[in-house]
Amino acid sequence: MEGFNHSRVAEFVLLGLTDSPELQIFLVVVFSIFYLITMLGNCLILLTVISTAHLHSPMYFLLSNLSLIDMCLSSFATPKMIMDFFAQRKTISFEGCISQIFFLHLFTGTEIVLLICMSFDRYIAICKPLHYSTIMSEQVCVGLVVTSWTVGLLHTISQLAFILYLPFCGPNVVDSFFCDLPLVIHLACIDIYVLGIFMISTSGVIALLSFLLLLTSYITVLVTIKTHSSTASSKALSTCTAHFIVVFMFFGPCIFIYVWPFTNFLVDKVLSVFYTIFTPFLNPLVYTLRNQEVKAAMKKKLSYQKFNIGKTTPRYPVQ
Numbered sequence: 330m331e332g333f334n335h336s337r338v339a340e341f342v343l344l345g346l347t348d349s350p351e352l353q354i355f356l357v358v359v360f361s362i363f364y365l366i367t368m369l370g371n372c373l374i375l376l377t378v379i380s381t382a383h384l385h386s387p388m389y390f391l392l393s394n395l396s397l398i399d400m401c402l403s404s405f406a407t408p409k410m411i412m413d414f415f416a417q418r419k420t421i422s423f424e425g426c427i428s429q430i431f432f433l434h435l436f437t438g439t440e441i442v443l444l445i446c447m448s449f450d451r452y453i454a455i456c457k458p459l460h461y462s463t464i465m466s467e468q469v470c471v472g473l474v475v476t477s478w479t480v481g482l483l484h485t486i487s488q489l490a491f492i493l494y495l496p497f498c499g500p501n502v503v504d505s506f507f508c509d510l511p512l513v514i515h516l517a518c519i520d521i522y523v524l525g526i527f528m529i530s531t532s533g534v535i536a537l538l539s540f541l542l543l544l545t546s547y548i549t550v551l552v553t554i555k556t557h558s559s560t561a562s563s564k565a566l567s568t569c570t571a572h573f574i575v576v577f578m579f580f581g582p583c584i585f586i587y588v589w590p591f592t593n594f595l596v597d598k599v600l601s602v603f604y605t606i607f608t609p610f611l612n613p614l615v616y617t618l619r620n621q622e623v624k625a626a627m628k629k630k631l632s633y634q635k636f637n638i639g640k641t642t643p644r645y646p647v648q
């Protein structure tokens with residue numbers, strides 16, 4: 330109740346990544362290029378999977394759903410950050426800050442569950458190949474996607490319900506380029522240190538457990554591939570390695586920031602670049618460069634599009 334007597338801050342000031350003008354120009358260029366490639370790459374994966382009949386399998390459906398989340402994840406803060414590089418004073422409204430936290434947790438939470446679903450899919454495909462088509466039916470696949478978003482949303486609500494009741498009465502400087510929970514909780518006008526650590530570490534521990542679960546499932550898959558050597562095994566191995574690289578790049582920073590939430594190092598800022606800019610950029614790269622099927626389908630789509638430019642009536646290839 331006490332919290333409602335304070336007048337709430339109207340906006341937060343973001344310190345951004347750096348003060349140096351030269352470095353800022355450099356980062357604007359680098360981040361803009363990354364953002365563009367991320368959007369184009371993920372868009373291409375999405376369109377390729379949707380429009381290629383032989384890619385209509387659970388693995389590729391989950392992959393295209395991942396691309397969709399990646400586009401969301403890279404869009405909720407990066408464009409504003411790029412624009413902010415040109416602003417003298419970088420600010421964000423209270424509501425804007427809360428919505429950044431909302432989207433950050435919704436998209437990362439959903440992505441984590443989706444990555445677990447993808448590892449489950451690979452586990453069934455490689456360790457229980459005879460039951461694959463019965464277990465991974467279309468309903469199950471849709472169910473996994475719906476579950477991912479539901480869990481992501483529930484996680485977000487639980488974190489936000491906590492922060493919305495905190496009084497923000499004065500301090501408003503966020504030492505990063507977007508609002509994240511550990512940084513913002515720091516600014517509340519009551520001493521919530523212990524509770525705050527507890528709440529945030531819950532996210533950290535869940536991320537850590539998910540990571541261990543993924544690690545175990547991929548190790549099981551790898552061991553299975555090694556013992557049942559077959560002609561398909563090198564392909565399975567490369568798919569799983571690709572999945573694993575993505576998992577590692579994604580979880581490393583998340584766990585670091587959330588398991589030790591009150592260490593406001595420069596490291597935290599650099600790490601947040603990882604999961605908002607680098608991982609969404611990496612996913613299409615890892616999946617497409619390492620996957621012959623997707624690459625071949627994309628090439629076909631791209632050359633077909635080129636061939637068709639200028640024609641008035643679109644024609645579709647006979648499948």
Ligand SMILES: *[C@@H]1O[C@H](CO)[C@@H](O)[C@H](O)[C@H]1NC(C)=O
Binds near residue numbers: 393394470471
């Ligand atoms: C996400 O996965 C579902 C379930 O398999 C699939 O039907 C849908 O097309 C996918 N959505 C996207 C955008 O790829």
